[in-house]
Amino acid sequence: VTKRRGKDGYVLRSSGLNFKFLYTPNNATFYQMLFLKSFVIFVGLALLAMLIDYSIRLYRERKDLIGEINSLSVIDRRKNLRDFVLGIRKMSEVGELTRKVKALQGRKLKIVLVEIFDSDDEGLDFKNFTLAREYLKESLSTESVYEHIDIDYKSIAFIIPEESDSVIEDAFHFILENIGQKYSVELIAAVSNEFVSVESFPQEYITCKKILDAKFMAKGRKVLFSENIKSGKLILTYPIETEAKLVSKLLNGNLQGAKKIVDEIFIDRINPEAMDKKDIKEFTGLLYNTLNRVVVQLKEFESSLQCENLDIESITKTGDLDKIRVIFNELITEICKQKKTSEQDENEAIREKIKSYIDNNYHLDFSLDNLADYLGLSFKYTSILFKKVMGDNFKNYINMYRIEKAKEILKEKKEIKIKDLAEKLGYNSSNTFIRIFKKYEGISPTQFNPEEILEK
Incomplete structure (x- = not known):
C-alpha cells in the first residue's frame, strides 16, 4: 500500500494486479448505510402497502356507491310507479318505470x-x-312476473298478468288465510278489471278502492271483484272513512255537514234496485251502529245530554229506504239540537266561572296561564274558549275590564294617586296603566273628569 486516500480506501503499490485501488469500508459507515437503505426500503414497502389498501378501499367504495345509485334508481322508479297509480303524477311527468312493469x-x-x-281496530x-x-x-315472487307497489301503511297493490278470476281468488284467498293465522292480521283483496295499457293503472286502482268500500258487506269473502257489485251480490253502502266523518260532524253539532254526508250515502252510494230485504236490514244495521257509536261517545263526554x-x-223497524232516510235525518237533527243546547249551557257555566275569577283577581297581575290552571284546561284551549265565550281575546278583555274599574274608582276617589290606582288594578307599573288608559279612553287618568262625562 503506498498511501491511504481518505476514508474511501487504499492505493496499492503493486502494479501486477488488475486494479490499483482497494476499497475497505468503515464498519460504522457500513451499518449506517445498511440502516438507511433498509429504512428507505421499509418506507417504500409501507407506502406501497398503503397505496394498495387505498386502491382496494377506493374500489370497494366505488362498487358500493354504484350499488347505492342503482338502489336509489330502483326506489325512484318504484316511487314513480306509486305516484302514477295514485294519480299524483301524470305519465308524462313520470320518469322510468320498474323493469317488471316494462316486462x-x-x-x-x-x-x-x-x-x-x-x-x-284499536x-x-x-x-x-x-x-x-x-x-x-315473498309468496308471490315465486310466481311469474308480479310487480308490487307499497301504497301506504295499510295497503299494497300487485300488478299481475291476466289470469282467470277463479285462479286469482284461489291464490290470494289461500295466502290471506295463511297470513291471518300466522300474523293475526285480517286482510282483504280487490281485483280490478282487465286492461292492457299502462295508462289504465290509476283508473283500475280507483276501481279496486270502490270495491273495497263494500268490504263490510263481504260476508266472509277474502277476494272481491267488480262483478260482485254489478250483480248486486255486494251492496256498496258507505266506507268507514265516511262513517268517521259523519260521527265527527254529529259530535261537533254540525247538522248541515252531517246532512251532506247522509245525502252522499243515500244518493251516491245506495242502489235500491239491487237491494233485497236482507240487504236493507244489513244496511239499517250499519246506520244503527253509526248512531250508537255517536250516542256512546256523547254519553261519555256530554253527561247532560238526554x-x-x-x-x-x-x-x-222499517224496510222502506225512504222512511229510513227520514228517520235517520230526524235522529241526527235531534242529536245536533241537544249538542247545541248542551254546548250553550256549558259555555254559560264557563263564562260565569271566568267572570267570577276576574272579579276576584283583577287587582292581581295574573295571566292566561293562571286562568288556564284555574279552569283545569290547556293554555291553547283556554285561549280559544275565552274568545268564544267572552267575545274578545284575553288581553283586550282584561284591559277593558280594568279601565272600567279605574273609572269607577276615579268617580269615588278623585284625589287618588295614579300609582295607588295602578296597584289596585293589578298593574305593576303606573306608566303601563297610564299608557293603556290613554289607549282606550283617549286621555290620561289625570285628565279624566267623571262630571263632564255625566253632563255629556
Whole structure:
C-alpha cells in the first residue's frame, strides 16, 4: 500500500494486479448505510402497502356507491310507479318505470289491491302488517312476473298478468288465510278489471278502492271483484272513512255537514234496485251502529245530554229506504239540537266561572296561564274558549275590564294617586296603566273628569 486516500480506501503499490485501488469500508459507515437503505426500503414497502389498501378501499367504495345509485334508481322508479297509480303524477311527468312493469307491457293485466280489513281496530298491531306484507311479497315472487307497489301503511297493490278470476281468488284467498293465522292480521283483496295499457293503472286502482268500500258487506269473502257489485251480490253502502266523518260532524253539532254526508250515502252510494230485504236490514244495521257509536261517545263526554230519549232502534223497524232516510235525518237533527243546547249551557257555566275569577283577581297581575290552571284546561284551549265565550281575546278583555274599574274608582276617589290606582288594578307599573288608559279612553287618568262625562 503506498498511501491511504481518505476514508474511501487504499492505493496499492503493486502494479501486477488488475486494479490499483482497494476499497475497505468503515464498519460504522457500513451499518449506517445498511440502516438507511433498509429504512428507505421499509418506507417504500409501507407506502406501497398503503397505496394498495387505498386502491382496494377506493374500489370497494366505488362498487358500493354504484350499488347505492342503482338502489336509489330502483326506489325512484318504484316511487314513480306509486305516484302514477295514485294519480299524483301524470305519465308524462313520470320518469322510468320498474323493469317488471316494462316486462309486463303489452300483456293483459289486472291490479290486486290488498289492505287491512279494519285499520281502525284499536287492537291492531301495524308491525304485524309489515311482516304480513313481506310474506305476501315473498309468496308471490315465486310466481311469474308480479310487480308490487307499497301504497301506504295499510295497503299494497300487485300488478299481475291476466289470469282467470277463479285462479286469482284461489291464490290470494289461500295466502290471506295463511297470513291471518300466522300474523293475526285480517286482510282483504280487490281485483280490478282487465286492461292492457299502462295508462289504465290509476283508473283500475280507483276501481279496486270502490270495491273495497263494500268490504263490510263481504260476508266472509277474502277476494272481491267488480262483478260482485254489478250483480248486486255486494251492496256498496258507505266506507268507514265516511262513517268517521259523519260521527265527527254529529259530535261537533254540525247538522248541515252531517246532512251532506247522509245525502252522499243515500244518493251516491245506495242502489235500491239491487237491494233485497236482507240487504236493507244489513244496511239499517250499519246506520244503527253509526248512531250508537255517536250516542256512546256523547254519553261519555256530554253527561247532560238526554241520549236515552233518542230512539235509534226505530231505524231498524222499517224496510222502506225512504222512511229510513227520514228517520235517520230526524235522529241526527235531534242529536245536533241537544249538542247545541248542551254546548250553550256549558259555555254559560264557563263564562260565569271566568267572570267570577276576574272579579276576584283583577287587582292581581295574573295571566292566561293562571286562568288556564284555574279552569283545569290547556293554555291553547283556554285561549280559544275565552274568545268564544267572552267575545274578545284575553288581553283586550282584561284591559277593558280594568279601565272600567279605574273609572269607577276615579268617580269615588278623585284625589287618588295614579300609582295607588295602578296597584289596585293589578298593574305593576303606573306608566303601563297610564299608557293603556290613554289607549282606550283617549286621555290620561289625570285628565279624566267623571262630571263632564255625566253632563255629556
